[in-house]
Amino acid sequence: MEKVSEIVCESPSNIALVKYWGKKPVQIPTNPSISFSLTNCKTTTSVKLEDKKDSGNKFAFTFLFEGEPKPDFHPKIEKFLERVASFIPNVLQHHLIIDSKNSFPHSSGIASSASAMSALSRCLYEWEIKLTNRENLDIKVVSNMSRLGSGSAARSVFGGFAMWGQSYHYQGSDNEFAIQVPDHSDFFSDLQDCVLLIDKGQKKVSSTVGHDLMNGHPFAEKRYDQAQENLAKLLTILKGDDFNEFAELVESEALTLHAMMMTSSPSYILFRPNTIAVIEKIREKRASDNLPICFTLDAGANVHVIFPKSVINNAMDFIERELVGYCENQAYICDQIGTGQLVTIL
Ligand code: PMV
Numbered sequence: 001m002e003k004v005s006e007i008v009c010e011s012p013s014n015i016a017l018v019k020y021w022g023k024k025p026v027q028i029p030t031n032p033s034i035s036f037s038l039t040n041c042k043t044t045t046s047v048k049l050e051d052k053k054d055s056g057n058k059f060a061f062t063f064l065f066e067g068e069p070k071p072d073f074h075p076k077i078e079k080f081l082e083r084v085a086s087f088i089p090n091v092l093q094h095h096l097i098i099d100s101k102n103s104f105p106h107s108s109g110i111a112s113s114a115s116a117m118s119a120l121s122r123c124l125y126e127w128e129i130k131l132t133n134r135e136n137l138d139i140k141v142v143s144n145m146s147r148l149g150s151g152s153a154a155r156s157v158f159g160g161f162a163m164w165g166q167s168y169h170y171q172g173s174d175n176e177f178a179i180q181v182p183d184h185s186d187f188f189s190d191l192q193d194c195v196l197l198i199d200k201g202q203k204k205v206s207s208t209v210g211h212d213l214m215n216g217h218p219f220a221e222k223r224y225d226q227a228q229e230n231l232a233k234l235l236t237i238l239k240g241d242d243f244n245e246f247a248e249l250v251e252s253e254a255l256t257l258h259a260m261m262m263t264s265s266p267s268y269i270l271f272r273p274n275t276i277a278v279i280e281k282i283r284e285k286r287a288s289d290n291l292p293i294c295f296t297l298d299a300g301a302n303v304h305v306i307f308p309k310s311v312i313n314n315a316m317d318f319i320e321r322e323l324v325g326y327c328e329n330q331a332y333i334c335d336q337i338g339t340g341q342l343v344t345i346l
Pocket of ligand 1: 015016018019020021033111113150151152153207208257298299
């Protein structure tokens with residue numbers, strides 16, 4: 001093996017346009033989803049390998065988050081290593097030193113699991129490739145490993161648009177790994193995502209619990225069919241330049257995600273009053289000024305404002321004048337579609 005001391009991966013977060021909501025064991029989505037990767041919201045993870053001292057323990061690792069030991073994260077990492085062990089048998093003969101940091105503040109309400117799990121998966125698999133003297137990395141394996149850490153992380157290994165989950169409409173789509181969606185027009189190639197931080201607090205109901213509540217949900221089957229249809233429609237929309245059609249579909253997906261939460265048993269609401277206020281303002285603006293701007297939501301109160309780069313000045317002017325006042329401490333993060341993971345081998 002060539003001399004390697006450390007493998008570092010920067011991996012982006014992503015925002016889904018057609019949402020993944022509901023899963024079967026182990027981490028198999030009940031419907032396909034499509035997202036685009038971001039640029040600024042990312043996790044940087046470094047992995048070093050040392051000799052394993054105590055051969056009694058199955059997994060030996062040290063985990064640092066932003067330079068500090070974080071024992072709270074250990075159970076999650078152990079579960080993840082258990083799931084991906086068959087992909088990285090040689091790596092797991094070592095003691096792993098994992099050091100991870102996010103580019104966005106911890107309390108910002110931005111989900112970090114997609115960027116964190118995809119960064120860690122890439123580092124570990126790159127190490128396995130080095131230890132076994134292989135030439136080529138199979139990105140599907142990295143995506144598969146990422147999925148086993150956090151479903152939406154499967155899509156973060158790619159730049160641009162990625163889809164995950166079997167679709168009747170897209171050859172090569174798969175439940176175990178994401179694939180890149182290369183067919184889109186220039187119009188959609190520079191999408192911006194301005195994340196309005198409406199509520200930075202901890203979510204009342206985690207995504208894990210939310211996914212579970214789709215089991216036995218009265219509208220689940222209908223929703224899974226709708227997601228299949230929406231995915232097919234979005235794939236067509238992305239090849240054109242009709243922003244209104246895009247906005248109609250993306251906003252409906254976001255509201256449907258929350259409708260599922262509001263109609264599950266028990267039901268719950270992650271919106272805040274300001275989420276609705278912002279949504280209404282965006283819709284009014286699009287209608288009155290014909291500005292190509294729309295929203296999507298994650299499983300939380302924050303609003304992702306999406307628009308093409310060509311209108312960035314008008315969009316940011318509108319956001320700063322009319323929307324930022326609804327954010328907690330006026331906080332927002334500007335981001336845009338990105339190029340995917342960056343690996344450095346030291
Ligand atoms: O990856 P998870 O298990 O945190 O679920 C994420 C689900 C959504 O973010 C709400 C939608 C999606 O497709 O990313």
